[in-house]
Amino acid sequence: MSHRSDTERQSGIARKMLSYNKRQWTENVTGKVIATVCAALLIVVVLSITYFIASKGLSTFFVNGVSITEFLTQIKWDPEGEPAIYGVFPFILGSFLVTTLAALIAAPLGIGAAIFMVELFPNFGKKVLKPVIELLVGIPSVVYGYVGLTLLVPFIREQFDVLGFSLLAGGLVLALMILPTITSVAADSIAAVPQDLRNASLALGATRWQTIWNVVLHSSLPGCLTAIVLGMARAFGEALAVQMVIGNTTKLPGSLLDPISTLTSGITLNMGNTIQGTPYNNALWSMALLLLLMSFVFIMILRIIGRKGLVNK
Incomplete structure (x- = not known):
């Protein structure tokens, strides 16, 4: 049984x-x-x-017969003229200038805030600074644009006796927008550096700042670069916040205080006023294609930065 x-x-x-x-x-x-x-x-x-x-x-070039070279290098934008002129160089230049200015402002601030959060005051950073940064991420872009329109533009107008709508205003608004992205990604990269590297540097007699500068930042450099590129990618494709403070003129800027226009602002302002299939409408789609290609370029840069070979170096 x-x-x-x-x-x-x-x-x-x-x-x-x-x-x-x-x-x-x-x-x-x-x-x-x-x-x-x-x-x-x-x-x-x-x-x-x-x-x-x-x-x-591509219909702009293969259907309407617009020259690619003139489209990219012509500084005059007059799609309703006789003859029509489709020069998007002012838009391209404005996009790159405002993105670069925003990155130059936000990158040191974001990486510095990440160092503060992870290396100097980690408890305060986790309890106070990180929630504040997450709050900034959730704010809609129109709010940034409205704040820039009501506070930043009048301030620039009063201080410098100019119009106020300018490259500087757009760069500052975008810098504030991409600051949380750069800070969060850089903080994660710095936190991923092994503690043994810090201990070894301190044991060899290096000061705390020397350890942060020569060991921590060097080891987390690919991650910090990734944070900057991600911020620039967001800044390059931002439309509404920039459109509200830059002035939207097709003239080439002579200084930081001059108004400009970007690819995104040019598309959003004019797309609703054109007829589908017309050369004017196709030219705006060509500008959108340029934005898409730039997004691919940013993705390729991120892939190159994240390769193991570069990280090991």
């Missing part, structure tokens, strides 16, 4: 193990199928968006 009961017990255990393996196999297959479908859907969406924008943007 005991032998029979042992046999039945073993067969019961075997059935349970078999049923568990079947369930596990089903769950694995289901998970793989769902993940594959999601990945394929994401690829299809990206390719569809790229194809749609490219088909619209």
